[in-house]
Amino acid sequence: MELLQVKNLSKSFGTTRAVEGISFTVHEGRCVALLGPNGAGKTTTIRMLAGLLKQTGGHIQFQGAGTELERKSLLGYLPQSPTFYGWMTGLEYVSFIGKLSGLGASDAKKRAIELVERVGIGDAAKRRIRGYSGGMKQRLGLAQALVNRPKLLIMDEPVSALDPIGRREVLKLLEELKRETTVLFSTHVLHDAEELCDDVVIIRRGEIALQGSLSDVRNRHRRSLIELQLEEDERSLSWLRDFADKVSAGAGLVNGHALFKQVEHHQRGAMKVIVDDIDKAREWLLSELAKERVKVNRLEVGHSSLEDLFMKVVAE
Ligand SMILES: Nc1ncnc2c1ncn2[C@@H]1O[C@H](COP(=O)(O)OP(=O)(O)OP(=O)(O)O)[C@@H](O)[C@H]1O
Ligand SMILES: [Mg+2]
Known part of the structure; x- marks a missing residue:
């Protein structure tokens, strides 16, 4: 009632x-x-x-x-x-x-x-x-x-x-x-x-x-995401900046497929990025990080929390 x-x-x-x-x-x-x-x-x-x-x-x-x-x-x-x-x-x-x-x-x-x-x-x-x-x-x-x-x-x-x-x-x-x-x-x-x-x-x-x-x-608002924490050396930080720019410019494509949708958070060596296909995105990211000799401290897959959503809604 x-x-x-x-x-x-x-x-x-x-x-x-x-x-x-x-x-x-x-x-x-x-x-x-x-x-x-x-x-x-x-x-x-x-x-x-x-x-x-x-x-x-x-x-x-x-x-x-x-x-x-x-x-x-x-x-x-x-x-x-x-x-x-x-x-x-x-x-x-x-x-x-x-x-x-x-x-x-x-x-x-x-x-x-x-x-x-x-x-x-x-x-x-x-x-x-x-x-x-x-x-x-x-x-x-x-x-x-x-x-x-x-x-x-x-x-x-x-x-x-x-x-x-x-x-x-x-x-x-x-x-x-x-x-x-x-x-x-x-x-x-x-x-x-x-x-x-x-x-x-x-x-x-x-x-x-x-x-x-x-x-x-x-x-309804649950999204898959990958959290990255890199070593804060110049090479790793610069790779992350370039990657963030590409995703933000709508170029998070790998082989024509939009793997990386949106940067949720980026500060120095830390990033949260929303992904489409978590397995493919992780696979691509791991090989790319190795190829570019980026020093990774942590890579974690998960889902966006209500906190992420609330912060987004409030900040808009
Ligand atoms: N008596 C009033 N005269 C003029 N403006 C007011 C008055 N009461 C509230 N406002 C304005 O209305 C808006 C909403 O205020 P309100 O107090 O409802 O917010 P709130 O969500 O309760 O915030 P808080 O979390 O700080 O308690 C604010 O911009 C506030 O400045
Ligand atoms: Mg109040």
């Missing part, structure tokens, strides 16, 4: 077009990553979904939530940099949010006790928030986002600001939460998206660059 439909959504701030006509769907039970570099429009998109920012154009439709009130009860939202009242304790804060979302005082307190335990800050719940670490604050942020038992949990960069330990802890918690509820989160870190999500929506400069299930995107 489609829980959320976004159609042609856009947002301008004066002359800055932060989001330019993006469309995507979130299905119930899925975990979706909104992935993109800094300034891509992730926060702007998420704030529109959370109802905190009015779009300039397009539609946002939540299944079974026509009114503002229904939307609020459906959604849980964790902002990019949550702010808290430092003088409150964690427990008081979650209970306060519970009351704001319509719970009676004793229900709010019960729910708060349950949630601080759930996110792993039970021991610190009676301490003032101003003494919390970044990871604890992020978990408190999650607790407040879960107060209303949301069907859709929306989070803006939930782990980006954390140190490696905090990051690991929050990722583990998200791993559990995504089994219970539909999740949409933004990140600029591909690895976080790969670790958690089923679907990706990659945005760049306010537009969708690529979207689909993670496995589809991976398979």
Whole structure:
């Protein structure tokens, strides 16, 4: 079932077009990553979904939530940099949010006790928030986002600001939460998206660059490649430069067959080149390297990773 439909959504701030006509769907039970570099429009998109920012154009439709009130009860939202009242304790804060979302005082307190335990800050719940670490604050942020038992949990960069330990802890918690509820989160870190999500929506400069299930995107864009690492003597470096120039000029042909399609990466003695027929390309390359007396440290065949694809999409 489609829980959320976004159609042609856009947002301008004066002359800055932060989001330019993006469309995507979130299905119930899925975990979706909104992935993109800094300034891509992730926060702007998420704030529109959370109802905190009015779009300039397009539609946002939540299944079974026509009114503002229904939307609020459906959604849980964790902002990019949550702010808290430092003088409150964690427990008081979650209970306060519970009351704001319509719970009676004793229900709010019960729910708060349950949630601080759930996110792993039970021991610190009676301490003032101003003494919390970044990871604890992020978990408190999650607790407040879960107060209303949301069907859709929306989070803006939930782990980006954390140190490696905090990051690991929050990722583990998200791993559990995504089994219970539909999740949409933004990140600029591909690895976080790969670790958690089923679907990706990659945005760049306010537009969708690529979207689909993670496995589809991976398979669709998988390319064979050869990685070379040469000794950095003049002869080897110059051979590699010539080879890279030939491939880039569309002359990666061997006996009329386009063996070498594209240079993916080239820096000094290191190169990644996308090939058509991996066996033929390797055979030709090995004999050529021997003939030209190029000193090879490493030759590896493999496939392009999602990282390669992401870097390419983002750099375009
Ligand atoms: N309130 C605002 N006024 C003017 N421009 C804004 C405003 N908010 C965002 N922008 C611009 O919109 C674009 C998208 O910003 P946004 O914060 O949505 O990106 P982001 O993908 O969340 O980036 P980050 O990874 O750095 O958090 C940027 O060019 C930003 O400068
Ligand atoms: Mg942002």
